[in-house]
Amino acid sequence: MQTQARVRKSATLRREEILDEAIRQIGRLGYHGFTIRELSAACGMSNAGMLHYFASKTELLIAVIDHLEAMQAEGLQPQIERCNAAVREGRYAMPEFRALLVTMVQQVRLDEELVRLVVVIQAESLDPAHPAHASFRRREAAALEFLEQMLAPMVSQPAAVARGLHAAMNGLAQQWLREGSAFDVMQTWEVVASRLLSE
Amino acid sequence: MQTQARVRKSATLRREEILDEAIRQIGRLGYHGFTIRELSAACGMSNAGMLHYFASKTELLIAVIDHLEAMQAEGLQPQIERCNAAVREGRYAMPEFRALLVTMVQQVRLDEELVRLVVVIQAESLDPAHPAHASFRRREAAALEFLEQMLAPMVSQPAAVARGLHAAMNGLAQQWLREGSAFDVMQTWEVVASRLLSE
Amino acid sequence: MQTQARVRKSATLRREEILDEAIRQIGRLGYHGFTIRELSAACGMSNAGMLHYFASKTELLIAVIDHLEAMQAEGLQPQIERCNAAVREGRYAMPEFRALLVTMVQQVRLDEELVRLVVVIQAESLDPAHPAHASFRRREAAALEFLEQMLAPMVSQPAAVARGLHAAMNGLAQQWLREGSAFDVMQTWEVVASRLLSE
Amino acid sequence: MQTQARVRKSATLRREEILDEAIRQIGRLGYHGFTIRELSAACGMSNAGMLHYFASKTELLIAVIDHLEAMQAEGLQPQIERCNAAVREGRYAMPEFRALLVTMVQQVRLDEELVRLVVVIQAESLDPAHPAHASFRRREAAALEFLEQMLAPMVSQPAAVARGLHAAMNGLAQQWLREGSAFDVMQTWEVVASRLLSE
DNA sequence: GATGAATGAGGCTTCATTCAT
DNA sequence: GATGAATGAAGCCTCATTCAT
Numbered sequence: 085m086q087t088q089a090r091v092r093k094s095a096t097l098r099r100e101e102i103l104d105e106a107i108r109q110i111g112r113l114g115y116h117g118f119t120i121r122e123l124s125a126a127c128g129m130s131n132a133g134m135l136h137y138f139a140s141k142t143e144l145l146i147a148v149i150d151h152l153e154a155m156q157a158e159g160l161q162p163q164i165e166r167c168n169a170a171v172r173e174g175r176y177a178m179p180e181f182r183a184l185l186v187t188m189v190q191q192v193r194l195d196e197e198l199v200r201l202v203v204v205i206q207a208e209s210l211d212p213a214h215p216a217h218a219s220f221r222r223r224e225a226a227a228l229e230f231l232e233q234m235l236a237p238m239v240s241q242p243a244a245v246a247r248g249l250h251a252a253m254n255g256l257a258q259q260w261l262r263e264g265s266a267f268d269v270m271q272t273w274e275v276v277a278s279r280l281l282s283e
Numbered sequence: 284m285q286t287q288a289r290v291r292k293s294a295t296l297r298r299e300e301i302l303d304e305a306i307r308q309i310g311r312l313g314y315h316g317f318t319i320r321e322l323s324a325a326c327g328m329s330n331a332g333m334l335h336y337f338a339s340k341t342e343l344l345i346a347v348i349d350h351l352e353a354m355q356a357e358g359l360q361p362q363i364e365r366c367n368a369a370v371r372e373g374r375y376a377m378p379e380f381r382a383l384l385v386t387m388v389q390q391v392r393l394d395e396e397l398v399r400l401v402v403v404i405q406a407e408s409l410d411p412a413h414p415a416h417a418s419f420r421r422r423e424a425a426a427l428e429f430l431e432q433m434l435a436p437m438v439s440q441p442a443a444v445a446r447g448l449h450a451a452m453n454g455l456a457q458q459w460l461r462e463g464s465a466f467d468v469m470q471t472w473e474v475v476a477s478r479l480l481s482e
Numbered sequence: 483m484q485t486q487a488r489v490r491k492s493a494t495l496r497r498e499e500i501l502d503e504a505i506r507q508i509g510r511l512g513y514h515g516f517t518i519r520e521l522s523a524a525c526g527m528s529n530a531g532m533l534h535y536f537a538s539k540t541e542l543l544i545a546v547i548d549h550l551e552a553m554q555a556e557g558l559q560p561q562i563e564r565c566n567a568a569v570r571e572g573r574y575a576m577p578e579f580r581a582l583l584v585t586m587v588q589q590v591r592l593d594e595e596l597v598r599l600v601v602v603i604q605a606e607s608l609d610p611a612h613p614a615h616a617s618f619r620r621r622e623a624a625a626l627e628f629l630e631q632m633l634a635p636m637v638s639q640p641a642a643v644a645r646g647l648h649a650a651m652n653g654l655a656q657q658w659l660r661e662g663s664a665f666d667v668m669q670t671w672e673v674v675a676s677r678l679l680s681e
Numbered sequence: 682m683q684t685q686a687r688v689r690k691s692a693t694l695r696r697e698e699i700l701d702e703a704i705r706q707i708g709r710l711g712y713h714g715f716t717i718r719e720l721s722a723a724c725g726m727s728n729a730g731m732l733h734y735f736a737s738k739t740e741l742l743i744a745v746i747d748h749l750e751a752m753q754a755e756g757l758q759p760q761i762e763r764c765n766a767a768v769r770e771g772r773y774a775m776p777e778f779r780a781l782l783v784t785m786v787q788q789v790r791l792d793e794e795l796v797r798l799v800v801v802i803q804a805e806s807l808d809p810a811h812p813a814h815a816s817f818r819r820r821e822a823a824a825l826e827f828l829e830q831m832l833a834p835m836v837s838q839p840a841a842v843a844r845g846l847h848a849a850m851n852g853l854a855q856q857w858l859r860e861g862s863a864f865d866v867m868q869t870w871e872v873v874a875s876r877l878l879s880e
Numbered sequence: 881g882a883t884g885a886a887t888g889a890g891g892c893t894t895c896a897t898t899c900a901t
Numbered sequence: 902g903a904t905g906a907a908t909g910a911a912g913c914c915t916c917a918t919t920c921a922t
Contacts, residue, residue: 095884112410117315120913132915133886141913200409207406210399210460211311221461228458244474247466251454251475252447259427259446261409262420267446275443276450279479294902319896331898332903340896493905510808514714518892530894531907539892598807605804608797608858609709619859626856639872645864646873649852650845657825657844659807660818665844673838674845677877692881717917729919730882738917883922891915898908 099137102127106148111201114208115145115215142215149205149216152198153223156191163187167234181234182277185249189273192257193265203258224250240283248280298336301326302350305343310400313407314344314414341414348404348415351397352422355390362386366433380433381476384448388472391456392464402457423449438482447479497535500525504546509599512606513543513613540613547603547614550596551621554589561585565632579632580675583647587671590655591663601656622648637681646678696734699724700748703741708798711805712742712812739812746802746813749795750820753788760784764831778831779874782846786870789854790862800855821847836880845877 105126109118120141124134138144163184170177192199209216231246239245256276260269304325308317319340323333337343362383369376391398405423408415430445438444455475459468503524507516518539522532536542561582568575590597607614629644637643654674658667702723706715717738721731735741760781767774789796806813828843836842853873857866 098885112412114313114315114407116313117407117410119911121911130887131913132888135914136885136887139914204406204409207403207457208313208316210403210457211316213311224458224461241474243466244471245478247455247458247471248451248475248478251458252451253454254457255450255452255454256446258406258409258453259423259450262423267442272443272446275440276447276479279444279447279481280475282478282481297902318894320894329904330896331905334897335903338897496906510810512711512713512805514711515805515808517890519890528908529892530909533893534906534908537893602804602807605801605855606711606714608801608855609714611709622856622859641864642869642872643876645853645856645869646849646876649856649873650849651852652855653848653850653852654844656804656807656851657821657848660821665840670841670844673841674848674877677842677845677879678873680876680879695881716915718915727883728917729884732918733882736918885919885921887917887919889916889918892913894912895910896908897910898906900906901904 095137098127098129102134102137102144103148103151106144107152107197107201110145110148111197111204114204115141116208120144145205145215146219148201149219152201155195155198159191160184160187164230171234176237177234178238178281181238182281185253185277186270186273189253189256189269192260192269196261196265199257200261203254203261206254239281245280249277252276252280294336298346301333301336301343302347305347306351306396306400309344309347310396310403313403314340315407319343344404344414345418347400348418351400354394354397358390359383359386363429370433375436376433377437377480380437381480384452384476385469385472388452388455388468391459391468395460395464398456399460402453402460405453438480444479448476451475451479493535496525500532500535500542501546501549504542505550505595505599508543508546509595509602512602513539514606518542543603543613544617546599547617550599553593553596557589558582558585562628569632574635575632576636576679579636580679583651583675584668584671587651587654587667590658590667594659594663597655598659601652601659604652637679643678647675650674650678692734696744699731699734699741700745703745704749704794704798707742707745708794708801711801712738713805717741742802742812743816745798746816749798752792752795756788757781757784761827768831773834774831775835775878778835779878782850782874783867783870786850786853786866789857789866793858793862796854797858800851800858803851836878842877846874849873849877 102123106118106123109123109126112118120134121131123144124131127134138147163180167177167180167184170180205216206220208214209220211217228246228250231249232242235242235245253273256269256273260267301322305317305322308322308325311317319333320330322343323330326333337346362379366376366379366383369379404415405419407413408419410416427445427449430448431441434441434444452472455468455472459466500521504516504521507521507524510516518532519529521542522529525532536545561578565575565578565582568578603614604618606612607618609615626644626648629647630640633640633643651671654667654671658665699720703715703720706720706723709715717731718728720741721728724731735744760777764774764777764781767777802813803817805811806817808814825843825847828846829839832839832842850870853866853870857864
């Protein structure tokens with residue numbers, strides 16, 4: 085009866101590995117559907133070994149969301165900065181804003197797994213009892229507020245357009261995930277965004 | 284000896300009751316999150332009694348989706364018919380089409396629980412292994428196809444606009460559910476639809 | 483791959499069987515030490531089958547204690563009644579009281595397993611966080627109060643003697659359990675009780 | 682580069698600290714209920730760090746019991762010596778013996794935690810499979826033997842009185858622990874011991 | 881001297897389901 | 902038509918322990 089070879093890795097590396105696999109599994113099955121057992125198996129470690137890094141299923145979800153938030157912020161920060169700069173300088177920020185919107189949708193193509201996670205948890209977390217409920221509520225409110233603020237000098241109904249952009253972006257991402265990348269998101273988004281922004 | 288209070292209800296009635304409660308629970312917790320135990324408890328019956336009507340968890344989900352499909356079709360059919368009629372008669376169907384779009388979004392307000400179910404299962408069923416995967420894929424494809432077909436004579440990029448409308452509708456529904464009906468969907472939709480449809 | 487033969491018994495019978503075995507196991511290992519797995523195995527049923535009758539480990543303990551209380555009350559009730567009667571009638575209740583004390587200690591010999599349970603849980607439940615803490619506190623307070631009340635007309639320091647009787651009874655039971663019934667409890671108790679009661 | 686704050690303590694000191702905390706925790710939860718994790722946490726060290734001093738849970742228990750034995754012996758030795766001296770010198774040892782008994786019970790008040798440990802493990806170790814079973818059996822036998830031997834020239838039924846004293850002492854300690862020191866043990870003991878010893 | 885990483889075993893409990901009644 | 906009894910599998914988590922560092 086031989087014991088499984090004990091692999092020993094650095095904590096940071098392990099955590100990253102785990103988060104990576106967790107994004108995949110939670111993105112596929114949601115918080116309710118994924119299991120620690122399968123996750124740890126996929127990470128090549130024991131059930132208990134996994135809980136050494138993230139003490140509970142919920143904690144894992146939180147960590148994954150934090151990770152996601154960080155990654156998305158990182159990718160968007162420069163462009164957001166450029167928008168804010170334009171506003172500060174009193175310039176008409178439309179070009180920067182459109183560039184930002186394009187970048188946001190590009191993420192869908194660049195990191196499909198991350199987007200899948202967002203789309204799945206977003207819907208699952210509608211339940212007030214869901215551990216990510218508050219977090220995603222805040223997230224959405226912030227996004228809508230930012231969009232509206234940017235749109236204020238550009239369009240006549242900034243609040244509605246902000247909601248429209250946000251809604252369409254998410255909806256398109258979901259279409260794209262469902263259809264197995266069978267259509268050109270970027271081009272579709274080009275059309276949709278143009279129409280929503282044109283007065 | 285007095286007759287026991289008649290708790291025995293007609294099968295059809297019971298099924299309807301169960302489906303009703305199932306919509307609520309699956310809409311809140313998804314397929315993975317809901318449990319037969321809680322569902323049957325909420326229906327005032329035993330675990331096994333419940334499975335007497337729907338033989339398995341999956342079968343229940345299927346039944347719920349069929350029910351949902353029927354209800355939504357019922358609500359939309361007249362308006363769809365009017366659209367098709369206009370097309371058949373060679374008329375410009377825009378007014379009928381816009382009326383249909385408005386009705387679709389109105390459902391969000393009229394039957395929140397039904398919409399919650401759709402939104403939640405839609406996202407959860409992105410997973411190819413999900414029991415509703417195929418069904419929702421078909422559903423979405425059909426919707427997009429119908430929209431595109433209707434839009435063909437109206438706008439220059441019918442496919443993209445169809446996707447935009449569909450995406451925005453779903454996205455708005457989700458916003459509305461998350462924010463506890465804190466904004467005016469109908470008005471927002473008015474703005475969004477107008478912009479997506481205007482050339 | 484054959485499934486274990488499904489034995490089906492009446493609920494009351496099962497519950498009794500389970501309680502019986504639970505008394506044995508909890509009496510040996512305490513609440514912290516006994517496991518549902520072993521208990522259910524000893525009852526010839528599955529882990530989950532066991533929880534069909536008692537929903538949790540704690541609930542089982544409570545049930546066992548209730549059972550124990552009932553059994554002990556049943557055994558002592560007539561004698562207690564006789565004591566109370568003597569008091570009511572203004573008689574000197576010493577003979578009845580001594581008979582009661584003897585009966586109490588006799589239980590130790592008659593149902594060793596029950597006594598083992600009491601002795602073990604009594605000590606374990608000193609911890610305020612123990613699920614039987616409140617119950618055993620009440621139990622002891624009631625016993626002491628009853629004893630003191632009975633002793634009031636008989637001895638000069640009824641409170642202390644009550645405590646002494648109660649303490650000695652428990653301590654002797656424990657000695658008897660530890661030494662494997664290697665001495666004569668009844669006779670020892672005769673001596674101890676006489677000395678505690680004699681003025 | 683500054684030297685890390687010296688948390689490193691002498692091994693003996695650490696051991697003492699651990700034993701001290703172990704007395705508290707085992708006294709509260711028993712051998713089955715206490716966990717190495719909580720114990721080490723309370724000692725401000727890691728799980729593994731703890732096992733560096735005591736290689737296993739059982740070994741810890743043994744060490745705690747040895748410690749306990751040493752402490753109790755230390756407190757009682759002079760008085761026991763005085764008793765033995767009296768006997769050796771052919772004197773009537775009653776005064777010395779009664780002083781010893783008083784000292785024994787005084788311990789209950791002086792080191793509540795130690796007594797709690799004794800009371801809890803005493804009951805838990807009734808189980809022959811308990812790691813302290815043999816040890817506590819020996820301990821009790823020795824105590825009873827000593828008491829009986831001392832009592833032989835003093836009372837007519839030395840064996841029974843020895844058991845009575847031992848039983849009452851333990852029982853009173855338990856009452857005192859359960860009721861949160863709500864009564865005067867010393868005074869109660871005075872009464873009980875007097876009665877047990879008077880012919 | 882002490883720790884973090886890792887594990888196998890097992891803890892309680894829940895789940896969907898079966899089956900006899 | 903409906904239920905209570907029962908189960909195997911699995912779920913999350915905790916435990917004592919080992920081992921390399």
